[in-house]
Amino acid sequence: MVTRIHVGGDRPYDVLVGRDLAGELPGLIGDAARVAVLYSAPLRSRAERIAEVSGARVTPIEVPDAERGKTVEVAARCWDELGAAGFTRTDVVVGVGGGAVTDLAGFVAASWLRGVRWVPVSTSLLGMVDASVGGKTGVNIAAGKNLVGAFHPPAGVLCDLDALATLPADDLTAGLAEVIKCGFIADPAILSLIEGDPKAAADPGGDVLRELVERAVRVKAEVVSVDLKESGLREILNYGHTLGHAIEKRERYTWKHGHAISVGLIFAAALSRLSGRLDDATSARHRAVLEMVGLPTAYGQEFWDELLSAMRVDKKARADTLRFVVLDGLAKPGILTGPDEDLLRAAYAEVAR
Ligand SMILES: NC(=O)c1ccc[n+]([C@@H]2O[C@H](COP(=O)([O-])OP(=O)(O)OC[C@H]3O[C@@H](n4cnc5c(N)ncnc54)[C@H](O)[C@@H]3O)[C@@H](O)[C@H]2O)c1
Ligand SMILES: O=C(O)C(=O)C[C@@H](O)[C@H](O)[C@H](O)COP(=O)(O)O
Numbered sequence: 001m002v003t004r005i006h007v008g009g010d011r012p013y014d015v016l017v018g019r020d021l022a023g024e025l026p027g028l029i030g031d032a033a034r035v036a037v038l039y040s041a042p043l044r045s046r047a048e049r050i051a052e053v054s055g056a057r058v059t060p061i062e063v064p065d066a067e068r069g070k071t072v073e074v075a076a077r078c079w080d081e082l083g084a085a086g087f088t089r090t091d092v093v094v095g096v097g098g099g100a101v102t103d104l105a106g107f108v109a110a111s112w113l114r115g116v117r118w119v120p121v122s123t124s125l126l127g128m129v130d131a132s133v134g135g136k137t138g139v140n141i142a143a144g145k146n147l148v149g150a151f152h153p154p155a156g157v158l159c160d161l162d163a164l165a166t167l168p169a170d171d172l173t174a175g176l177a178e179v180i181k182c183g184f185i186a187d188p189a190i191l192s193l194i195e196g197d198p199k200a201a202a203d204p205g206g207d208v209l210r211e212l213v214e215r216a217v218r219v220k221a222e223v224v225s226v227d228l229k230e231s232g233l234r235e236i237l238n239y240g241h242t243l244g245h246a247i248e249k250r251e252r253y254t255w256k257h258g259h260a261i262s263v264g265l266i267f268a269a270a271l272s273r274l275s276g277r278l279d280d281a282t283s284a285r286h287r288a289v290l291e292m293v294g295l296p297t298a299y300g301q302e303f304w305d306e307l308l309s310a311m312r313v314d315k316k317a318r319a320d321t322l323r324f325v326v327l328d329g330l331a332k333p334g335i336l337t338g339p340d341e342d343l344l345r346a347a348y349a350e351v352a353r
């Protein structure tokens with residue numbers, strides 16, 4: 001059974017969730033003569049299968065794995081390969097992998113000839129529930145996470161749950177951080193499902209995880225359908241990310257995104273509570289559910305000053321004013337503008353070990 005979740009807006013498309021979805025690719029590629037397939041080494045054989053079914057002339061491009069591939073230098077190498085293959089505006093870029101590869105593939109597609117068609121074939125939990133949906137594409141630079149990129153919606157998204165069978169357990173857990181984020185900002189049934197059976201939530205072959213994927217994709221689809229370019233509502237998807245991205249930068253992008261976001265969610269919940277906006281129980285529920293699935297919830301006390309300066313380049317900041325997504329209650333996200341440093345430090349004390 002394939003579930004189709006529609007993403008609306010000026011450039012609508014569907015997210016397909018199911019099993020054995022490779023056969024859906026030709027429909028998304030259309031009559032393109034050339035397809036570039038970007039992938040990293042762990043996904044080589046899956047990328048080869050995708051290349052075979054595409055029915056087009058394929059340029060395979062193997063990129064460094066995980067965040068090491070999400071750089072301007074790697075993007076430039078991809079542009080060179082597209083140039084050498086004579087890629088035109090009717091050709092298509094396909095990214096086969098987790099969020100890092102699909103963010104890169106989307107960015108290469110957005111920038112090549114000022115924008116060509118692209119399709120993420122998402123293979124990680126985090127990629128399925130978040131990175132492949134919504135058209136945010138980009139790369140990291142030394143100054144910060146995802147600071148260079150473009151909004152470039154895909155032609156469609158394939159979330160083949162069969163791929164999760166080979167995803168390392170740590171990466172599956174990392175993906176649950178974004179699923180839990182969706183639970184707190186919009187769909188509390190997600191939290192009840194995980195709390196009810198945390199083991200089932202991490203079982204790649206089970207129905208609970210499938211329901212979690214579909215629910216999280218629906219949360220994201222509803223938001224990006226009305227606010228592709230993050231002029232308002234879309235900011236809620238950044239819950240936990242202001243500190244999370246600062247941690248990733250401090251760790252030079254060696255931490256898993258979902259792990260950093262998990263710590264960031266604890267911080268955001270503390271900030272919400274300490275600013276008088278969130279009740280104690282909902283705040284405490286963050287730590288409980290994140291720890292239940294084995295996600296990290298602490299970070300070094302001594303790094304606060306460095307993290308604070310990294311947070312100043314967060315995309316939600318306006319000039320010198322920091323802005324955070326907080327909760328005014330379960331599934332009631334809001335914005336906290338310009339909190340004073342003592343409040344931020346107090347919230348960080350709840351994360352610091
Ligand atoms: N564009 C967006 O809206 C958006 C949203 C959320 C996250 N992101 C980005 O996504 C990235 C994180 O994505 P991620 O958690 O998928 O990490 P990732 O892409 O680094 O993948 C994690 C690891 O899992 C491996 N892997 C992926 N699928 C596999 C499979 N089926 N079998 C075996 N190994 C597999 C990868 O090769 C990698 O080693 C970050 O860069 C983050 O910034 C983007
Ligand atoms: O899609 C969004 O919007 C999000 O904020 C989802 C986040 O989970 C994701 O990590 C995104 O890449 C962060 O975007 P950024 O604009 O803060 O870099």
Ligand SMILES: [Zn+2]
Pocket residue numbers: 130178241257261
């Ligand atoms: Zn994220």
